[in-house]
Amino acid sequence: MHESERFHALDAVRGFALLAGVTLHASVGFLPSEAPLWPAMDDSRSVELAVMFYVLHVFRMTVFFLIAGFFARMSLERRGLASFAWDRLKRIGLTFVIFWPVVFASLIAVIVWNAAIANGGTIPDGPPPPPMTVETFPLTHLWFLYLLLWFYPAMLVLRGLGKLVDGQGRLAGLMDRLTGLAVGGWTPILPALAVALAMCLDPEWRMWFGIRTPDFGLIPNPAALSAFGLAFAIGWMVHRRQELLEAWARRWAFLILLGAGFTAAGLAMVGLEPSLDAAPTDGTQIAYAVCYGLAVWGWTLGLIGAAVRFLSGHSPARRYVADAAYWIYLVHIPVVMAAAVLVARLHLPWTAKFPMVVGGSLLVLFASYQLFVRHSFIGRFLSGRKKPKKVAPAAVPELEPA
Numbered sequence: 149m150h151e152s153e154r155f156h157a158l159d160a161v162r163g164f165a166l167l168a169g170v171t172l173h174a175s176v177g178f179l180p181s182e183a184p185l186w187p188a189m190d191d192s193r194s195v196e197l198a199v200m201f202y203v204l205h206v207f208r209m210t211v212f213f214l215i216a217g218f219f220a221r222m223s224l225e226r227r228g229l230a231s232f233a234w235d236r237l238k239r240i241g242l243t244f245v246i247f248w249p250v251v252f253a254s255l256i257a258v259i260v261w262n263a264a265i266a267n268g269g270t271i272p273d274g275p276p277p278p279p280m281t282v283e284t285f286p287l288t289h290l291w292f293l294y295l296l297l298w299f300y301p302a303m304l305v306l307r308g309l310g311k312l313v314d315g316q317g318r319l320a321g322l323m324d325r326l327t328g329l330a331v332g333g334w335t336p337i338l339p340a341l342a343v344a345l346a347m348c349l350d351p352e353w354r355m356w357f358g359i360r361t362p363d364f365g366l367i368p369n370p371a372a373l374s375a376f377g378l379a380f381a382i383g384w385m386v387h388r389r390q391e392l393l394e395a396w397a398r399r400w401a402f403l404i405l406l407g408a409g410f411t412a413a414g415l416a417m418v419g420l421e422p423s424l425d426a427a428p429t430d431g432t433q434i435a436y437a438v439c440y441g442l443a444v445w446g447w448t449l450g451l452i453g454a455a456v457r458f459l460s461g462h463s464p465a466r467r468y469v470a471d472a473a474y475w476i477y478l479v480h481i482p483v484v485m486a487a488a489v490l491v492a493r494l495h496l497p498w499t500a501k502f503p504m505v506v507g508g509s510l511l512v513l514f515a516s517y518q519l520f521v522r523h524s525f526i527g528r529f530l531s532g533r534k535k536p537k538k539v540a541p542a543a544v545p546e547l548e549p550a
Contacts, residue, residue: 156467163473175197175200179193183422188488190501202356206411210375217379218383236300243530244297262492283367346371356425395453396449397454404454406450
């Protein structure tokens with residue numbers, strides 16, 4: 149397999165994960181939960197969408213972090229340390245600083261709008277919002293970028309220390325072998341057990357939702373830091389051992405079946421409807437955590453393997469979705485939430501309203517990308533280059549870690 153073909157395959161995975169994210173967030177308002185998971189919870193709820201949410205939530209962010217680690221090391225090798233550090237600081241750090249207030253203000257606006265609709269057109273009185281602290285800072289969905297700002301320097305420090313103490317390359321060789329042992333076989337048991345341990349040690353673990361999302365607080369919770377940091381590190385190391393992508397391509401069907409089987413086992417343990425109950429302490433949480441970890445890594449490696457196996461050729465449509473991924477990731481939550489508010493009070497079943505939320509959101513998101521981002525200074529800032537009007541089939545672009 150040529151290097152460029154691998155990039156096309158990972159384009160496909162990244163585009164799929166992007167669309168899965170929009171679909172997942174569009175489903176939140178329809179989940180059959182007693183707790184309000186979304187500002188605009190719909191009257192029409194769906195167990196089917198709860199199952200879809202659960203499945204997508206299992207693997208989506210692990211896929212993103214693995215791909216981010218892979219392309220981080222690729223960028224470092226191409227650019228050198230100084231250029232890489234500046235590029236990540238600008239396109240990840242500065243993007244977070246610029247977009248966080250815009251996203252946060254947009255979310256507050258949608259929440260206030262929804263409250264006003266529910267209150268007959270006037271904004272209801274309520275207590276002032278709690279103060280933002282280190283523990284409560286609302287990162288929103290941009291926590292992905294925030295964690296990357298932890299992972300990049302961590303990997304650079306580890307890389308630098310390795311070069312200092314490992315002049316003959318023995319430690320690097322050992323790490324390569326460990327990577328192959330962890331994700332090169334039929335069953336990714338080692339990373340699965342690491343994920344299981346991280347969840348079991350989390351005192352605030354809510355089993356149905358898997359790895360606790362670090363969307364609040366400037367100090368990420370240890371479970372997310374370790375589980376997603378592992379995915380990032382594995383992606384980094386797989387760039388050193390790119391033959392592992394071929395191994396996943398050969399075993400893609402088994403790995404996806406592994407992920408699907410353990411996903412079904414996990415759902416059988418916790419039920420089809422979302423629950424915010426704390427994990428029990430009777431031992432069942434250990435069995436569930438192992439199932440969940442195997443589901444995470446079975447799906448992750450299987451989907452990437454399937455893309456390498458079947459989607460290695462150039463596709464203008466997949467390339468376009470991959471190019472749009474960063475922009476859509478940044479702005480999609482307020483758009484999806486606003487669409488949910490618009491349809492919430494329609495007297496229609498979820499089978500009609502959910503497609504309206506997904507389709508309407510994607511229309512707005514892709515239209516905004518095409519009209520205002522793709523060939524503008526925003527697109528140049530987010531991608532580090534100006535997108536050409538047409539992409540030659542032989543081009544090998546650098547992918548964004550979003």
